[in-house]
Amino acid sequence: MWNFIVQFFTWWNGQTMGTRFxxxxxxxxxxxxxxxxxxxxxxxxxxxxxxRWVIYKGYAEASAIPPGWHGWMHHRTDVPPTKENYVTKEWQKQHRANQTGTPQAYRPPGSLAVAGERPRVTGDYDAWTPGN
Structure with a gap:
């Protein structure tokens, strides 16, 4: 019963009733x-x-699709990874879900969320000042 209520009232958790049908x-x-x-x-x-569509386990997050399935979903290949011996390439990184909005999100030095100072501007850039 709980799954029915969740699917009826939310679109971000698993699948909607329309997708189920x-x-x-x-x-x-x-x-x-x-x-x-x-x-x-x-x-x-x-x-x-x-x-082609995916029903996510848990929250619907597009970054949760691994590289092999991403290619199939976007019609880059007609053969899904289950029908071939898909092996990740040596240059491919291990899949990580999108970390935006979490404590693991990337925060560059000098951002408001990280202590410290922003690096000084170098090179040929001069900041604009009024009257110059």
Missing amino acids: ATWRFGKRVGEDEFGNVYYEGGMSSYGLPK
Whole structure:
């Protein structure tokens, strides 16, 4: 019952009622990633491409899609990572969710959230002053 109430009144937690109905009606499950997000395909978009969507485990956060699935979702490849031996490239970093708004967010030196002074301007830049 709680899941029904959450899905009925929120769009950011898992899936909405509309997405649940569309998934039941048209969706074909393609696979699941290591985070528990489930990927579907079904129907055609107005561009003539198959519709693809994800039902997030927990909050709907687009940065929670790993690189292999990101390519499939955006039609960069027709083969989902579950149907191929997708191996991350050596230059790819380990996936991290978006940290904006959390204590782990990046805060450069001199920002209001970090103690310290902002680095002095160097090079050929001169700050504008009135009367110059």
